[in-house]
Amino acid sequence: MFFMADRGNNCGLLQPNVRKSMLELKPFQIDVPLSEIEYLQKRLHETRWPESETTNDWSQGVPLSYAKDICEYWANQYDWPSRQRQMNRFEHFKTVISDLDIHFIHAPSKEAEARPLILTHGWPGSIVEFLKVIDPLRDPVAHGGEAKDAFHVVCPSLPGYGFSGKPTTTGYGVEKIAIMWNELMVGLGYSNYFAQGGDWGSAITTMIGLQNLGDCAGIHLNMPSGRPTEAARKNPSAEDQRAMDRGRAYQAEDSGYSKQQSTRPQTVGYGLSDSPVGQAMWILEKFWRWTDCRGHPENALTRDEMLDNIMLYWLTNSGASSGRLYWESFNRAFSGDGNRSVQLPTGCSLFHEEIVPTPRSWLNERFPKIVYWNEVDAGGHFAAFEQPILFVQELRNCFDKIR
Numbered sequence: 001m002f003f004m005a006d007r008g009n010n011c012g013l014l015q016p017n018v019r020k021s022m023l024e025l026k027p028f029q030i031d032v033p034l035s036e037i038e039y040l041q042k043r044l045h046e047t048r049w050p051e052s053e054t055t056n057d058w059s060q061g062v063p064l065s066y067a068k069d070i071c072e073y074w075a076n077q078y079d080w081p082s083r084q085r086q087m088n089r090f091e092h093f094k095t096v097i098s099d100l101d102i103h104f105i106h107a108p109s110k111e112a113e114a115r116p117l118i119l120t121h122g123w124p125g126s127i128v129e130f131l132k133v134i135d136p137l138r139d140p141v142a143h144g145g146e147a148k149d150a151f152h153v154v155c156p157s158l159p160g161y162g163f164s165g166k167p168t169t170t171g172y173g174v175e176k177i178a179i180m181w182n183e184l185m186v187g188l189g190y191s192n193y194f195a196q197g198g199d200w201g202s203a204i205t206t207m208i209g210l211q212n213l214g215d216c217a218g219i220h221l222n223m224p225s226g227r228p229t230e231a232a233r234k235n236p237s238a239e240d241q242r243a244m245d246r247g248r249a250y251q252a253e254d255s256g257y258s259k260q261q262s263t264r265p266q267t268v269g270y271g272l273s274d275s276p277v278g279q280a281m282w283i284l285e286k287f288w289r290w291t292d293c294r295g296h297p298e299n300a301l302t303r304d305e306m307l308d309n310i311m312l313y314w315l316t317n318s319g320a321s322s323g324r325l326y327w328e329s330f331n332r333a334f335s336g337d338g339n340r341s342v343q344l345p346t347g348c349s350l351f352h353e354e355i356v357p358t359p360r361s362w363l364n365e366r367f368p369k370i371v372y373w374n375e376v377d378a379g380g381h382f383a384a385f386e387q388p389i390l391f392v393q394e395l396r397n398c399f400d401k402i403r
Helices: 034-045 064-076 080-087 134-138 174-187 200-211 230-234 238-253 256-263 265-274 276-289 303-314 319-333 388-400
Strands: 026-028 092-097 100-107 115-120 151-156 193-197 216-221 346-353 370-380
Touching (some): 034 064, 034 276, 064 303, 080 303, 092 174, 115 388, 134 151, 134 388, 174 200, 200 216, 216 388, 256 265, 256 319, 265 276, 265 319, 276 303, 370 388
Parallel strands (some): 115 151, 115 193
Antiparallel strands (some): 100 151
């Protein structure tokens, strides 16, 4: 028996950790008109390209030859109807929380003792990041696990991202989204749920832990963030030095996108909204820089996978609205929260090519109840997307310690 929202209301056969849903749910399917795809193809064919970079690498951004190559594939070979069908194999819903439409995938498990789990993406990601891990999480027996490893999976699109609504007022920052996610899980009838995230998902999941409203049982982060300790600054270990060096490299060479989006998201949004190539390259560069790709993004992700994610920005015209989360929260979301600490059991998995490999010693004050810690020797910033098998195992290992 399993909990499942019916076609338009709430209903369900109740299990442990599941109460009756209190939300009004509207079934949703991704259904992009052919005219939208034809318009995209037309715009791709009419691209006005810049001149080539003056280097022979990616140091100035996505090389022109690769940009042309992948956009030719996008225009002439990428099969959106097939990719859309793959996304629609899961049940999608919309509901209204804090006056905003929130889109989410809801994938309940058939296992009687399954635990609720909310997965939160970041930028420049989307629900696409999690499509390869949903089935192993909800049906572990069919994917090398045990029934006790099962989860009821909830995977929402952030406000201003994908098929969720776009805020028309300020205030939709990390703090509010954490409250909204708690309302979503409680409204679906889930108690004692787990929360997981990386990138913005890490900040939001951390905030769920900081707020500790009584419904979340534990969290898992694949991008935990913290400041160097005083000891690390004065007498850094090799681990401390590596993290500080990577942090400086990020600030010096890789943070331009965040400066723009945290200060003038509307300005950059005009270009992202108008140009499919501009939107695509704004995202694709991060698949090169932030994945464990050994110099080329297609060593980590397929073309179709990267384009699936890009399509959720282009088709929903989310270039500006997604960037506004930086304007709302960036300067405080990843720098600690004063003297507050997360008083929930916490697990952390550091994948090999994460932007900054934060040492555990930097996190002890903010996360005093770390029950699981592992450094994974593969994968990068987009952990579930790049290494779904390892990601699933990390979640199983972590939450097994919290049950």
